Amino acid sequence: MNGIMIRTLKHQKLVCVCRKFTSSAALLEGPAVEYGENQGKLEALHLVSNPSNLRGLTFIESKAAHALLLRCGVIYSDIYAANNLLDAYSEFCHMDYAFKLFEEIPLRNVVTWNLMILGCNKNFLFDDAWQVYCRMHKMGVGMDEFTYGSVLSACGSLEHITSGKQVYGFVLKNGFFTNGYVRAGMIDLFSRSCRVEDALRVLYDVHCKNVVCWNAVVSGAVKNKDNWVALGIFSQMFRQGSMTPNAFTFSSVLTACAAVKELELGKSIHGQVIKGGAGADVFVGTAVVDLYAKSGAMSDAIKQFRLMPVRNVVSWTSIISGFVQKGDSASALGVLKDMRKTGEEINTLTVSSVLAACANPSMFKDALQVHCWIFKIGLHLNPVVKASLINTYSKIGAIDLSEIAFAEAQDLKQVGVWANMISAFVHSGNYEKAITLFERMLKEGITPDKFIASSILSLIDSLILGRQVHGFALKVGMVSEVSVGSSIFTMYSKCGDLEESLKAFEQLETKDNISWTSMIAGLAEHGCADKAVQMFRQMEFENLVPDEKILATILNSCSALHSLKLGREIHGFALRCGFAKHTIIDDALVNMYSKCGDLNSAKIVFHAMPFKDQVSWSSLISGFAQRGYIEEALQLFHDMLLSGIITVDAFTISSVLGALAILSTPGIGTLLHAYIIKKGIELEASIGSSLIMMYSKCGSIGDCSKVFQQIKYPDLVSWTTMITSYAHHGKGLEALQLFDLMKKSGIEPDDVTFVGVLSACSHTGLVGEGYLHLNSMIRDYGIEPGYKHYMCMVDLLGRAGRLEEAQRFIVNMPIEPNTLVWETLLAACKVHGNHEVGKLAAEKIKELQPSGAGTYVSVSNMWAEAGEWEHVLKIRGSMKETGVTKKEPGWSFI
Template sequence: MNSTLKSVGERGSLVFNQNVKLTQLARSGRLEEAVKIFDGMTNRNTVTYNSMISAYAKNGRIAEARRLFDRMPFRNLVSWNTMIAGYSHNECVQEASELFERMPKRDVFSWTLMISCYVRNGELEKARCLFDRMPGEKSSVCYNAMISGYAKNRRFEDAIRLLNEMPYRDLVSWNSVLAGYTQNELMGLALRFFDDMPERDVVSWNLMVDGFVRIGDMGTALEYFRRIPCPNVVSWVTMLNGYCRSGRIIEARRIFDQMPERNVVSRNAMIAGYVQSLQIEEASRLFLEMPERNSVTWTTMINGFVRVGRLNDARALLDRMPFKNVAAQTAMINGYVQGNRMDDAHQLFEQISTRDAVCWNTMISAYAQCGRMDEALLLFNKMPKKDVVSWNTMIAGYAQEGRMDEAVGIFEQISKRNTVSWNSIISGFTQNGFYTEALQYFVLMRKEGRKPDWSSFACGLSACANLAALQVGKQFHQLLLKSGHVHDTFAGNALIAMYARCGRISRASQVFDEMGSLDLVSWNSLIAGYALNGYGTEAISLFQEMETNGVRPDEITFVSVLSACNHAGMIDEGLDLFNTISRAYLLKPVAEHYACVVDLLGRAGRLEEAFKLVQGMPIEATAGIWGALLGACRIYKNPELGNFAAEKLFELEPYKTSNYVLLSNIHAEAGKWDEVERVRVLMKERGVQKQRGCSWIEIKNKVCAFSSDDSTQPRTVEVCTVLETLNAQMRNTGLMAGSCQIECG
């Protein structure tokens, strides 16, 4: 009997010790070691299963956690709560909700878990419904979860109403509302609420300090810090972080040196500050002095070496790391990606046993950014749990490659789109010239109830600018005014470009004058607007004003100013500006600058001078430069030079129809019909296809697009008949050159 009891006791002790080890490994992220222990256990109890379920869930392997839960021979209330907590941790709200409804029995913790899960996911109505359904007396933890949810989502009236309804209010309740104000950077309201609080603890004071740090008011943050009766480590670290984030590394170090006690968190904050300011040697010195280090320490230091391009030092540190966590490995992968060492990045990625979403997304994004979309798709399809970042990365990658069909296919598969998803597809359409589609998706975005941000408006306005859709652009302007984004610099710049491209240069100038802050793009946008609309004098005047305001011009500025001189026929002014680019501004002229000057000289009939400029350029002539010269040859009837320029263009753009048509027209106007025929034969030999014509028009504030080969448009036959009639009348009146005709394709 005694030996039997002893054996049972030993087995129980062994299971207990194994459960403790299992829990420790799970907490430190060493999941594979935990799995080995679990698989090797001959005796498992409910605690064993619960520990393993928690370990899987905390490491993002929620499907394996659920499989283990379903295999359990016996489940207690803790098992159900652990599984719901796992779903909540992995943002699987629907699965958590379904499991909650199936629970045979619930305790206060079960209800609180589910309410918190809804709150974290922003589903406050469902959280409140569950809160009201909760039987018996509600705990203060439940109240605080709801109050915190309301406050974080800026529903302060609901938060305070619930606070007043609480039978027993504690400091956590008051701090939950205060945290909502400070985290949303509403420091005026936070101050009033803080002053009205019946009592305060160090958490209350820390929230106020953190709030002022968030808005960059380090002076007031320091004032409140000094008023804390008994500051704790969090108080000191909050100030330390504030100075580091604002780049005030000397004050940060002073705070660090004054700390009465320093833990690993404070040292990590100081190292992060040095890394942010790229003082890697100081960071490394502090790293070596640390009595203890955690995974954050190692990861921060590895990331520091990555940021300054010391990849070998970063890898050496990663190899020395006692236990390699996924964050450190992902930082190293990111370094390899930045250094264009994709093979090394892929090799390290394959070595990681437990990858989180950030790790997967880093690798997918790397392939997408370097145009290797097939490899990105392969990883994307293997990814066990895709988040919205994964989907958005794929959309942006396909859009960058001009593969909009695939981008739309990915977009349509997203079950829960965010604003970035919509912006990615809209900007993709805009970047690839599908302007009407960009506007259509903007409309769909609003219909789905998603609020556009400055990027959405900028893309929409860019589409309006390229379509010259003034009325739709005005609607965007009104939406901007209502949304409050009109003061955003990006949106303001897009407005300037839209009005300018639509020929409303005075309106563009008004938007420019009303903008609160101007950047280089703002000045360039208006200068380009003046250039586009033929206001050369105004463009040069604005260019001079820009310099007076201390804004240094860039290459784009000079393209716009030279273009303005070109359109206005200001030859001498344009040539003077061109000569100052390298002499006065130490900028190297680029192909676009030479193209402007060639066009400027060509329009003035100075073809020989333009040709000499092209021959003497220190850079390779582009299609834009030869195109400008060819256009000038058309104006001033120079078929010999036109032939030379065209041949260069055919080498650079062998399938661009307009180049062949322009050369054909030059020869036709000179009466050289054999040369016209030669160009036509050349087009056939090279397989140059006639490009379809496309146009658009605004009808009742809607953009309608038409293409010459679209037979589905209503009244197509009637339109073609009218065009053919006009064509015949033009021939009869002698208005057409021998080779020119209007065609209805």
Template sequence: MNGFIFHPLKNKTLSCLSRKFISSAALIEVPSIEYGEYHSSKLKPLDLFTIPTNLRGLTLQETKLVHTILLKTGELISNIVASNNLLDCYSEISRMNCAFQLFEEIPEPNLVTWNLMILGCNKNSLFDDSWRVFCQLYRRRVCIDEFTYGSVLSACSALERVARGEQVYGLVMKNGFFSNGYVRAGMIDLFSRSRRMDDALRVLHDVHCENVVCWNAVVTGAVKNNENWVALETFSRMCSHDSLIPNSFTFSSALTACAALEELNFGKSIQGRVIKSGAGADVFVGTATVDLYAKCGDMYDAMKQFKLMPVCNVVSWTAIISGFAHKGDLFSAVLVLDEMRKTGVDMNHYTVSSVLAACAISAMFNEATQIHCLILKIGFCSNSVVKSSLITMYSKVGAINSSEVAFSETHDLKQVGIWNNMISAYAQNNVYEKAIILCKGMLELGIAPDQISTSSILSIIDSLTLGRQLHVYTLKSGLVSDVSVGSSILTMYSKCGELEESLKSFEQLETKDNITWTSMIAGFAEHGCADKAVHMFKDMFKEYTIDEMSLTAVLMACSALKSIKLGREIHGYSFRCGFDEQSIGRALLNMYSKCGDLNSAKIVFHMILFKDQVSFSTLISGFCQRGLIQVALELFHDMLLFGTSIDEFTISSILGALASLNKSAIGIQLHAHVIKLGLESESSVGSSLIMMYSKHGSIGDCDKVFKQIKNPDLVSWTTMIASYAQHGKGSEALEVYNLMKKSGIEPDSITFVGVLSACCHTGLVEEGYFHFNSMIKDYGIEPGHKHYTCMVDLLGRAGRLEEAERFIMNMHIEPDILIWETLLACCKVHGNHELGKLAAEKIMSSQPSDAGAYISLSNICADVGEWDRVLKIRGSMKEIGAKKKEPGWSFV
């Protein structure tokens, strides 16, 4: 057997292995061992296997050869040190199956053997096997040390099995290892990964701890769990102990927490400690410092710190690029990317994603396409993160077709994130049908939509049937417990007008957050239940922290209720909480405008630093609604001077106000500006123009404007019908009505007022009856006072007064004064004194102070020679104080 070992002629591989061992022996000053000197050497060749460094870096074939030697020599059974080293060698080359086989062959494994097995399983991510080995060790009642506990806690942490970890930590406490830093750090990491920072802190403070690793574990765990204030508080406590010296790992984590919170002053104080400790040269600390300044928007100091770094890695470059993109300095972000490429630093997918985020505006579309070409060139296009960023970037600039191309080029369609981004892109661009089709495609490929894709689909659904189907899917898949999905379900039911279903879903949610509450409040406010929205806000106020979104939602309810008192209270509360007018300015502006407090609205408007299109439009609309058209026009002029883009809402408000004034010249100028902006095809603008020209008597211009509207909506059709009717063009009005029905748009109650008015002006009695009955039977619209008035006027003008009287008596609602006044006017025209007396008496009984009814009745009595009654009526007028109409006069 001795001749077999290290004999150069037996096996070439064995000879190479022999030379490796001889070389290793030389490093520790052991003389070379030749074949003939085996017995004369003081150190046997097999003893070299007991030195761990001699077995590092072996291949699988070489490791098996050593295994064979140990078997042949019998050392595998007798030499536990050599066996442990071989076991470690198998774990290093990721052959745990061989390690387990060897482990079973060792007759009496010691604690080192067990620890090596647990550690090897951890290294190869076999964490369940780590737990199984530990359980076997525990059952054999082997004396366990801190390395065992630390390793098995690492396995529990990777598996996020808190219950197992707590069992182990119980043994730790029982056996007196709770003060060991390695063990405590493992338990802290377990609690941190399981999002139980309170328990992690309790482990840290169970006993006085001077181990920096444990403190670092808490700081890092808190940052990973987005509990950044906990991280900074722990860091501050750590710095208060003289025996605890933060290292570069501590500093980088604390600076990351400051960056997440945008706490620049706190971060600067940490940077001071970094400089004092001499850790500023560390690349991770330097990168965290750059990221801090970038996240806080201080790009000057971020660049300054970046240039001071001795070595800049890809993370540092990405932090700078992301900072410029976040601040909106997109040109600088692209320039930094170009500089990065010149220095030879390779980009990663995060760098590319940051640049694509910077290019997500229309003005940077050319740069975006160039970066897309660069992505194709360097081979990042297959990366799922980059692919998602491409889809999102193109969708934000409105190039949804390019998003579709990027999605279609995806090779790995099993990535649910890619589908999510494409569905979100469709949702943001209101491409409802394609989003639904894509969701169905996911299901057909066996890819289950997650909370992101489900929330995106639910956010755009306005079909109650489809919405309920998706609701059922969330119940079956368990997604309904996700807060974002739950909020989307509430929003979906609210959009569909099912507020009871929305409230029911809200009450069934196990977990509620600010977004959920805000969604419910906004749903009530938007759908005519503003009082319930306010009540819900008060309930939320008792249990949750109010944020800008919830304040915006309740201010919307105040606008609907026109409750200026409550609106001012909420404004005061927002001021005390530190919310400035910039964050909730739009909602405050809308509330004050809707409530008629235009002075307060102007104050809020001037306090908003960045006045956008919505801010201007809201205030202009408020002035227009109050008839202050001159002030509205001045504000509109300022809007043009500031270069703020004009939308159809602003133009419609101005035109609607001009319609009631004799300002045709200004209206024509605005029409020219509308054409210049390309808004003449918008239905809301077209409707306002039609109304304006109609009020000014230009029915021909109304017709021209109507024909320019690309897709007329119900308001546009109704406005055109009413314009024709008011100008005595009943036939044209009815023709437009028929065209509207052919286009698939159903009329509402206001449309039928215009249709009946057209019949009235044209004397089309039978057509009037037909449309009146059609309104009830075909469209389920209950007639209101305006509809009945039109019919009475139609019958009265046609001289069918008795029929008009019967029509009034058969009404399903109580006739108002306008109906009787209409009948009275028709009686005067056709000389029906008896019916006229009845109508006048009805008016006087409802409104005793109406002088017009007394005069009309007096004139009727005078026409038939009833002078005694005339005198009596005149006397009654004086008794009740009804004044005659003031006579006209002139200077001529």
């Protein structure tokens, strides 16, 4: 009888056992017709005596078997039978039935519990697996290596570091730490949680020859982008010689080589793959193809691709991505065509790679065709593909099509779609739309990722909005991300709040070279060069190696501080670190030496540069011009034009124009003006301002006016330069009219502008206007007047002959008047012959500058003109008493 039943089971599964029952319900309710109770038990025992008997059944047949076991009572007496049924439910992904059965089993053993934990893991119910383990621990059930390995796997999937450490503590206590399965679970937990160092500690706890454990560390390091760590571990593993790397090992280390573009090392590993016979594995073959493709060796990639016995979608996609990386869009589309002919499955990564190939203005028609193909195969609504479409149209320059693609997206819960649309707006310059879309995203309850937060923060120039986004980042816990944290303190720096910028920087848990560079650059750009240098020294204490960008930023800070000594130290450090031949370093060195006055060193660095760009030329020309070496500056500019530098920037032109203004040589200035017009840069505000200043110094106010009218968008400097030029040439009314036009255009004046305005009032004799503008700068613009403003007012009152009023004005100044203010009043007294006020002014000057011979001579001449010779003799006597016997004669460059 048993032999007949076994043969029947092999061919008809459970049909002979349950032939009287048409359903599991019937099994539970109907009476057994042909089989007695003893025979039913025998059949039930045979059914569960081998797990393969149950695994061959369908889910419905398994439920029927469950019913038979219940009817015969076997399930309560035979734990082996119950465990096999638990395993069957787990395989069918019906953990709800497994849990019901689990609760029915009166006497569970460790296998029963292990099957439940493992079943939860198989069905991705990791929280339930952890709860089963906790219940098992609470009931005092003895655990084995399978228990610990399975629960550690659950902790790894949940990334519950603390829970995993607790479990591993019991592992160590109960002596299972040498088991490879258990240690692999703990290593996987640490690796998934980006704690590769902890994973290595577990690996090195005991001498391990289990390749699975080593593979877990290598794989974890690759997933965490610690590719060099992964390669180092593989090297150790290989040197030990007691373990043979398998296909999983090779695919992981080849992926690491591809990520760091270590082609030569990858080739040597490829040789080991061939030697070890693992080349036929599809995953290893794909990793080899990906290595060559990402390293730019497309001929080798194609060769290995053709040698693969079996190709999958990943290997095809690697070839397409490789051609995209090399900029060969035509070949990428050709590979796609071949891929479609083979009938290979197309996934979202393949489509994204093809769209990346079309992200070029010349590929607009191809992008449209690919879009139609995507629509045809039904992937157009996929969030990943939709994000790629938005990005492609953005790079093509068709931002309107990006917006249409975004509007057609059905699943707007995917952050990637929003991120690409916001990024598209940012790159196209539509900042308002980017911020509006970000606000809409928040209103719809979508949590932005770090890429969106970084993109938005890079746009913000308002502290109010910036603080709101910062608060949001704090709320969702994104400030610990290096990219977001760096964007936050960069935003504060850009908005001028350096205190908040420093706080945000200090709160960063991890600081990389980019974050240090951004913070140091922010301090340097906002006039805090000394703090930038301090932060650089702090960086050295953190044992971080500065890169060329940081060194260039610090050299620029040395330029701002005019610290030649520190600049030379940084130069020496750059030479030792091998950064001397970097263009960015050379540019910064030329600039530093030029601004610090060491023009000889600047020339040495400049002439040693293998490639001289416009930055280095401009720095050297500016250095010579500012130090008064005008002819040398002009000669350098001439050499620059002959060197073939295509683009001459505004800074260089401005430096040369400044030198011409000092020389007061309108002939050369006119020639340079013609060159500027030829290059088509006369409309730039910075160029226009320099031209105005040059023509003003040369006395050609008419040309100043013509140049100003040609500037397309005058900035504050342009307006101020023109107003000052009018004032210096006695055209006060024109200056004041231009000032009114400036305010109507929406540009707010600064303190330099008001110096020009008050000077214009002085030259025109408009006392009332002068008082009005002085009060306006305080009341309307919050600008506190300085000595130059008060000097202009004293000069205005003095020119108008209101000397007593000028005296009272000086006495009532909110700041202590200096020598120049009193000298301005003294000069006015000489013109108007007011000896009394002049005498008072002279006394104040002598108090502030006792050794100034010029004051004594001016007062003496004033009394002499009035015929008061007694006073002249007294002043000359005072000069002898104080030791002032000689006045230094005036002198000029001309």
